[in-house]
Amino acid sequence: MTDALTLDHVSKRFGSHQAVDAISLRIPAGSIYGFLGQNGAGKTTTIRMIMSIYYPDSGQITVLGEPNSESIKDRLGYLPEEKGLYKKMKAWELLAYFGTLKGVPKADAKVKARQLLETVGLGEFSDHRCEQLSKGMGQKVQILATIMHDPELVILDEPFSGLDPVNVEMMREVILKMKRDGRTVIFSTHVMENAEKLCDGIVMIHRGQKVLDGTLAEVKTGGDRGIQIDYDGDSSILRELPGITRINDSGKHAEIFLATGTDPQEILKRLVGRLVIRRFDLREPSLHEVFFRAVKGESHE
Amino acid sequence: MSNKTWLVARREVLENIRTKGFWVGVLMLPIIMVVSVALPRFLEGQKEVRKYAVVDRSGWMLAAIDERAAMPDMQRVLREAIDARRDDPARYAEFPELLRKFVDTLDQIWDNPALVPDPALPEADRKRAREKKEDEVLEGVAMFIGDPSAFECQLPLASMKDALRQASERLAPLRDSVQQWWKSLPPEAASKFEARTAKKLYERIELPTGGEDEVFEALNQKIAKGDLFAYFVIGTDPVLKGDGLRYASANLTDGDLLDWFSRHANAVVRDKRLDEKDIDKLTAQWVQKPLVVDSRKIGKGGKEEESTKADKARQWAPMVFAYILWISIFTITQMLLTNTIEEKSSRIIEVLLSSVSPLQLMMGKIFGIAMTGLLMVGSWTLSFVLIFKYLPGLLAIKFDFDISQIATDPYLLLSFLVYFTLGYLFYASLLVGVGAACDTLKEAQNLMGPISVVMMIPIMAIAFLAQDPNSRLAVIMSYIPPFTPFVMMNRAAGPPTLMEYVTTTALLLVSIVIVMWAAAKVFRVGILMSGKAPSFKDIIVWIKAPVGQVPERTHGPTK
Incomplete structure (x- = not known):
């Protein structure tokens, strides 16, 4: 590949x-x-x-495959974190403009802009100015702008x-x-x-x-496996469990990592009766956990 | 210009010409021009007839004043009739037969050699000189209609004395009837021949009957009720004693009627006094004649030229152009500044930068606004030409021939467009840099401070420089690039030497390149930054830093 x-x-x-x-x-x-x-x-x-x-x-x-990314800007689509639209431009005009900036011929851009708006259900809004669109519509238009020119990346x-x-x-x-x-x-x-x-x-x-x-x-x-549970009840019991290394508790869902030698069945036994367990399984750690371990306990949000 | 720069520029133009501000800008100048020409005329037309009454204690003066006051009207009507006879036969046919007969007789004197201007003069000056002499003759003829004895002493051109005397003999039989005709002509009918007659503006009403006290009582009542604008009381003997004229009105601010009436009364009294002392009217006129001042302009070749009103206009016209230049550059660059800041604060900039390079974006914006600006000033110059060409016909008014010629002088219009473009590029580069560095207009205003001060200097110097376009100060200022467009425009009356044109323009072009280069660097760094506005020190660091490196700010976060 x-x-x-x-x-x-x-x-x-x-x-x-x-x-x-x-x-x-x-x-x-x-x-x-x-x-x-x-x-x-x-x-x-x-x-x-x-x-x-x-x-x-x-x-x-x-x-x-191109070391000078300046020259292939037209093959890339980009949606920045801070997104804005020209308030006074019509939705289709805006798309066509961004399309032509990326090298789409003007005549094609016009057709394509209306087509794309149609596909996301904004066909009837294509002649509305961007300031007249709701926030959600605006977000859709922004996304369409990134793919107006069929980018590869x-x-x-x-x-x-x-x-x-x-x-x-x-x-x-x-x-x-x-x-x-x-x-x-x-x-x-x-x-x-x-x-x-x-x-x-x-x-x-x-x-x-x-x-x-x-x-x-x-x-x-890379990481050890953990127990994932869905539960109802008072979660303070989770912190009293013996033989565990870390808990990521979200209130209704928790991820519990065991010290070596701890039997998952033992944990289940301790929890039954004190919490309503709706799901219990042993699986790979979540990305959250992976990330946490990778940055080695440094503070995160 | 790369394709993407062009696309950015095109969008700027399309977006800007859709704004109200643009159209206000485009229409403002022509509207102001048309209104300033048409409004006074309209208001004059709307003016009500001022009714006045005169109590004449002297017993003779009122009649003399009436006669004399009719003369300027008569002169205007004659002028109209003569012009119509020459250029517009259909209109001439509308004048009464009596007057046409009079004018036809008068026409024979127009071929007099004294009226033919110096053939060495340029076409425009020749026409003007001829009209001036004709007006003098007409003044004499109008006086003659009022008073045959006045004719001789009013003779304007001594060399035409004989011709005019002959004419007066032929005109004598018609004199009384023309006078009668004009006297009995109602004001509305009079304005058909000539719009600006005193007849239309002022109307004398008959006095109420009764003893003097009753008359005054009645007049005062009329004024209080608004039926009468004012009344005059002429003293028993204004010629010898001090009791001249009394003027009574509810409105003393509008002095038109008083000026008009007292001017003619004054002339009557003066003539009468000359008679009393047996002073020859010609002698008196000669005594009163002011010293002739003949201004000559020494031209480039060291030759004397006649100084005309056109020269004066030519001297001041560039100043007007310099003002318009300044205003248009100021407006347009402000548009660029707000536009850039808006784009930056509405976060569109990053999407754009993923498609175009900062340099392409900056140049696109500069050129886009330049085109918008050129559309605006282009439409101004066009409306200028059209207004001077067609408005006179539409409103039936005459512009001063010289003014309209100078206002549409291609040399001035062309240098206006060139200096607009150059001046714009210089200031646009500065402001686009400022716009890129700031998040809000408020922040931009801090950075704009010094630029505004620099921009204020030429506007303050304009009137001063127009007086002496080749002064040392004017020359020095021409070589300072931020001032070059305004000062050189202003000096067009000089005019500067070709060498000056070349060197100042070259200097300006070099500085435009430098400012654009600096602006590009500031733009590149500043356009994605947000947070506290940079200080001047930061901006200098940005300009000095190699492309690609993002220098730290002296304060505030860097993102």
């Missing part, structure tokens, strides 16, 4: 702040890849360098932030559709659940450095 993107010891410094520190990675074509990390970890800077909005101070970025910076559940679902659909259409998708997020459900592979970035990289299966196999 060819690589859609490779980074080789890429670094970027803002004054005295090392935003990205010698990151190397490979992303195979046709996959969905997640950039995970806390806010300010360096995800956006990395993405901006891939889009050649910033130049790296050192290191080499190869996008779609789509990069979405925090695509899920600020979306309501319906739009999160819509965004997930869009990403999967992109993959089905043969595009490579990279998106960044600090919400592990989003990545876990979608990604073929992930890259974890912490304080400008890469801490983990690989397919979902690869990154998970």
